[in-house]
Amino acid sequence: MTATKGTGAAGERGDTVAAVVRQWQAVHPDLDTGPMEIIGRVNRCAALLQQAEDAPLRRAGLSRAEFDLLGALRRTGHELTPSEVARETFSSGAAVTKRLKQLTERGLVERRTDTRDRRVSHVRLTAAGRDLVDTILPEQLAYETAVLSALDDTDQIELASLLGDLLGRLEGRLESLRT
Numbered sequence: 001m002t003a004t005k006g007t008g009a010a011g012e013r014g015d016t017v018a019a020v021v022r023q024w025q026a027v028h029p030d031l032d033t034g035p036m037e038i039i040g041r042v043n044r045c046a047a048l049l050q051q052a053e054d055a056p057l058r059r060a061g062l063s064r065a066e067f068d069l070l071g072a073l074r075r076t077g078h079e080l081t082p083s084e085v086a087r088e089t090f091s092s093g094a095a096v097t098k099r100l101k102q103l104t105e106r107g108l109v110e111r112r113t114d115t116r117d118r119r120v121s122h123v124r125l126t127a128a129g130r131d132l133v134d135t136i137l138p139e140q141l142a143y144e145t146a147v148l149s150a151l152d153d154t155d156q157i158e159l160a161s162l163l164g165d166l167l168g169r170l171e172g173r174l175e176s177l178r179t
Contacts, residue, residue, distance in 0.1 A: 017041045049147070056139035060132060065091065067136065069099050070108060070125065074133040079112075079122040108132060 108129035
C-alpha cells in the first residue's frame, strides 16, 4: 500500500518520520510522500538500532562490523581471502584490512600467506575467535529477539518477507538507479 498526497499512514502514526512527512505534505501537498514513509522508517530504524550498539557485542568489545567479519569466517567454515571477507560482509577492502589488523592483534583471527602466490593471504578464526563467536551468537540473537518483541510473530514473518523481497529486488539494481 503506497501513501499518496497526504492520505497515507503519516496522518495516523506518531513516529518521527510521520511528523517529517506531515511537514513535507504541508509544504508540498502535491507530492507523493509514500516512498518517504517507507525509506524514512527503514533508515530511522537502522539508525536507532546502530545507536543501541548491540549490547552483547559491546560487552565483548566488538563492533557490529567486527562481529560480521568473525561471523563470516565462522559460518563459511573455511579460510577466506580478504577480498572474500569484503564480499561476505559488504565492506570495502580498506575497512576489512583495518578490522583484520585489529582482530589479529586481539588474537581472534590469523593470516597466512598463500604458498603459491605470496601476494595472497588467507584469514581464519583462531580457537579464541571461534569460541567468542559461538558464545556471543546466542546472546546476540536473544538481544535481537528482544528488540523485535514489539512485533508479534506474524508481523515479524511478514516484515522479514517484505524486506527480503525489497532487498532481493534492490541488490544489483541500485547502480542503475544512481545514474
